[in-house]
Amino acid sequence: QVQLVESGGGLVQAGGSLTLACRASKSTFRVNSIGWYRQAPGKEREFVANSRQDGSINYADSVKDRYTISRDNGNNMVYLRMTNLKPEDTAVYYCNALYGRTSYWGQGTQVTVSS
Numbered sequence: 001q002v003q004l005v006e007s008g009g010g011l012v013q014a015g016g017s018l019t020l021a022c023r024a025s026k027s028t029f030r031v032n033s034i035g036w037y038r039q040a041p042g043k044e045r046e047f048v049a050n051s052r053q054d055g056s057i058n059y060a061d062s063v064k065d066r067y068t069i070s071r072d073n074g075n076n077m078v079y080l081r082m083t084n085l086k087p088e089d090t091a092v093y094y095c096n097a098l099y100g101r102t103s104y105w106g107q108g109t110q111v112t113v114s115s
Helices: none
Strands: 004-007 010-013 018-024 033-039 046-052 057-059 067-072 077-082 091-099 102-105 109-114
Touching (some): 004 091, 018 109, 033 077, 046 077, 057 067, 077 091
Parallel strands (some): 010 109
Antiparallel strands (some): 004 018, 018 077, 033 046, 033 091, 091 102, 091 109
16 A cells, blocks of 8 residues: 655735645655645546656646646655646645555645635
């Protein structure tokens, strides 16, 4: 079992920035992929960004050029730097990690962007 713990959410004005962090209880050196999803009220959970074992990084079109994902494998951490935040970015953000064929989720952290 792998635990993922997110932190860094909060309330920010439009145009502002936040950095989310996710700590994994298992080494992230060989994780197949690790990244972020989000779920806004009344909407389905959607992909935001991930970092794969092959070194590739992927972003949803809606956050490309505004969000940056990074990893610190030595500390089993993954970060999401969010800039130029918009009210439509308001959601619960979840950390996700794929170890082998098993997907793990964090409990989520709330991000609220006021207009």
